[in-house]
Amino acid sequence: MKQDRFIAFILLMLALSALSGLVLITVFIFKEGLPLILQTGFRDFFLSSDWDPKGEHFGILSMIVGSLAVTVGAMAIGAVFGLGMAIVLTQFCPPGLVSILKPLIELLAGIPSVVYGFMGVVTIVPLIRNHLGGPGLSVLAASIVLGIMVLPTVTSISVDALKAVPRAYWEGSVALGATKWQTTHMLMLKAARSGILAAIILGMGRALGETMAVIMVAGNALEIPGSPLDPVRTLTSNIALEMGYATGRHREALFATGVTLFVFIMIFNTTALAISRRSAGKGGGR
Amino acid sequence: MFPGKEFLWCATIAAAGVLAVGCSDTQARSVAVVGSTSVQPFAELLAEEYLAKNPAESVEVQGGGSTAGLQAVVNSLADIGMCSRSLSDEESLEFEGTVIARDGLAMVVNPENTVKDLSTEQLRGLFSGVIKNWQEVGGPDCPVRPITREEGSGTRDSFVHLVMGKERISRRALTQESNGAVKELVKGDKAAVGYMSLGMVGSELKTVRVDGVEPTAANVLAGVYHLARPFLFITQGEIRPEARRFFDYVLSEEGQEALEREGLVRNQ
Numbered sequence: 001m002k003q004d005r006f007i008a009f010i011l012l013m014l015a016l017s018a019l020s021g022l023v024l025i026t027v028f029i030f031k032e033g034l035p036l037i038l039q040t041g042f043r044d045f046f047l048s049s050d051w052d053p054k055g056e057h058f059g060i061l062s063m064i065v066g067s068l069a070v071t072v073g074a075m076a077i078g079a080v081f082g083l084g085m086a087i088v089l090t091q092f093c094p095p096g097l098v099s100i101l102k103p104l105i106e107l108l109a110g111i112p113s114v115v116y117g118f119m120g121v122v123t124i125v126p127l128i129r130n131h132l133g134g135p136g137l138s139v140l141a142a143s144i145v146l147g148i149m150v151l152p153t154v155t156s157i158s159v160d161a162l163k164a165v166p167r168a169y170w171e172g173s174v175a176l177g178a179t180k181w182q183t184t185h186m187l188m189l190k191a192a193r194s195g196i197l198a199a200i201i202l203g204m205g206r207a208l209g210e211t212m213a214v215i216m217v218a219g220n221a222l223e224i225p226g227s228p229l230d231p232v233r234t235l236t237s238n239i240a241l242e243m244g245y246a247t248g249r250h251r252e253a254l255f256a257t258g259v260t261l262f263v264f265i266m267i268f269n270t271t272a273l274a275i276s277r278r279s280a281g282k283g284g285g286r
Numbered sequence: 287m288f289p290g291k292e293f294l295w296c297a298t299i300a301a302a303g304v305l306a307v308g309c310s311d312t313q314a315r316s317v318a319v320v321g322s323t324s325v326q327p328f329a330e331l332l333a334e335e336y337l338a339k340n341p342a343e344s345v346e347v348q349g350g351g352s353t354a355g356l357q358a359v360v361n362s363l364a365d366i367g368m369c370s371r372s373l374s375d376e377e378s379l380e381f382e383g384t385v386i387a388r389d390g391l392a393m394v395v396n397p398e399n400t401v402k403d404l405s406t407e408q409l410r411g412l413f414s415g416v417i418k419n420w421q422e423v424g425g426p427d428c429p430v431r432p433i434t435r436e437e438g439s440g441t442r443d444s445f446v447h448l449v450m451g452k453e454r455i456s457r458r459a460l461t462q463e464s465n466g467a468v469k470e471l472v473k474g475d476k477a478a479v480g481y482m483s484l485g486m487v488g489s490e491l492k493t494v495r496v497d498g499v500e501p502t503a504a505n506v507l508a509g510v511y512h513l514a515r516p517f518l519f520i521t522q523g524e525i526r527p528e529a530r531r532f533f534d535y536v537l538s539e540e541g542q543e544a545l546e547r548e549g550l551v552r553n554q
Contacts, residue, residue, distance in 0.1 A: 052454065053437055062457075126474055135431050135460055135475060220436075220461035231460050241463055245351040245438025 029262060033255030045256065051222050053242070053250040060257055062224045066139075066232035067208055067264070069225055070218065073143025074150055074207040079200050081147070082154025086196075089155070090162040091184050102159070109152035117216030120145040125217060134229035137219030142232065145213050150203035157202060161195020162188055194275045201272040205265050211236040235261045316344035317529045321355020321368030322440045323464065324389070324483050325517045328548055329368055329536075335544055336535050345532050352440035356381060359522050365529035367520030370440030370483075371447070383518040386536050387550040390484030390506040391444055391513040394469075394491040396476045401425040403495040409449050412479055415456030420477070432459040433468050433480035441465070444515040445481045485549030506551040517550070 037045050048059025129136030173183040219231025239254050246254050326349045333345040355367035373383045411417035413432045420428045434455050435442040462468045468480045473490050493501050505511035535541050542552045
């Protein structure tokens with residue numbers, strides 16, 4: 001008994017210290033970044049795209065637009081392919097093939113992002129430049145690269161959601177004479193809806209936070225992109241590009257960029273959590 | 287009692303790990319040279335040759351940027367800072383900068399671009415976004431895509447100082463974070479124009495004459511090619527004898543020749 005309590009205590013301490021790391025990071029980012037946002041004013045910080053650290057202009061609108069554009073683009077690709085993959089893996093695939101395909105997709109998550117970025121620069125960027133025009137480094141290139149990077153997240157969480165649908169639903173549908181595809185899109189996808197939505201939102205969080213690959217393929221221009229072929233700078237790449245040199249107010253402005261990013265990610269993750277909780281409360285019981 | 291003992295072991299090992307990380311090697315004797323990523327490859331090369339001749343010494347070269355180099359000298363994290371731009375008036379009160387070499391700033395375009403000669407005025411127009419088509423400067427009918435470096439880069443600072451003056455670089459300009467990335471982009475894009483260290487141009491890009499002067503080491507040395515910047519070693523007060531020995535090697539005939547071989551211009 002005494003030993004149990006001792007171990008429980010140690011584990012609690014470990015858990016708390018991990019958590020305190022998160023708290024410290026949060027406090028630090030806000031402490032460094034928030035004063036600058038307040039001094040610059042919400043309007044000049046969030047609604048201006050005039051970023052000129054030397055001239056004390058810190059407007060991040062173009063980067064907010066950039067981050068959102070790239071994330072939406074990535075999800076347009078990642079969600080379609082990831083969900084398609086999840087449907088195939090759970091509904092239409094012989095078990096033998098599943099045991100090969102699923103680890104392969106999960107392997108995608110293990111490839112370092114700089115490798116994705118490099119592949120993008122060498123293959124996707126010239127393709128876009130030569131066939132579609134523009135500089136090649138663009139929203140589109142970043143979307144494609146990120147779309148591939150979020151595949152494992154979207155696929156594996158969607159697979160879990162589809163597997164969680166009670167087998168009896170499927171059997172009932174097939175017994176009533178529905179084809180496999182009818183069962184899938186009219187019943188399975190509806191039943192697993194919230195899980196799939198959570199998968200997509202978590203994928204968005206991943207796309208929004210990715211840095212290295214985006215710096216390499218997005219072009220990092222400060223103008224608000226007018227088309228998918230225009231270059232773009234995201235919030236993350238702005239921090240990573242300039243952090244090495246930044247001092248004083250410039251440094252604070254980068255932390256303020258981090259605060260913005262932090263808030264976005266928080267919104268995404270909380271939404272995903274809320275959605276998956278709701279689904280657990282509703283359809284989780286067998 | 288066995289599991290308890292095992293647990294204790296684990297805890298001990300974990301604690302030891304934390305301690306080991308905590309007191310990492312702060313007493314390292316090696317000479318730390320930190321700063322500009324433009325100077326870094328040359329400093330690394332010099333360090334390599336220096337160490338080959340003096341195996342007992344130890345020199346470590348790190349990047350991070352010119353400003354980060356100054357910061358590192360202030361914090362005593364570096365013995366010598368590397369800087370790829372002239373020091374500002376305030377900075378030169380605080381630091382001592384020694385020119386170890388000079389570097390030309392080459393304007394590069396894709397080999398397919400027919401433009402051969404640009405004036406400083408035209409360059410300013412190309413990068414500020416006033417000149418939108420290569421036709422306006424005697425080139426092919428093709429939009430202009432300026433490629434710049436990230437805010438704070440020594441190369442960018444020099445370019446702004448030498449070419450842009452008060453004008454701002456267009457917001458549409460693509461931003462790349464290294465000489466290598468600029469090179470890769472200009473190599474593949476017919477519309478691109480970029481600037482980079484003369485020593486790093488290589489054979490795959492085309493350089494343009496600026497105000498009629500060919501960007502060569504000889505022209506930089508003669509002072510006729512005016513897009514040139516100093517590479518500085520930054521110190522503050524007395525430096526350690528081992529750092530001084532490396533410093534002296536860099537300024538010696540041998541060190542200067544090595545720099546020249548790499549495409550830089552000696553410090554005269």
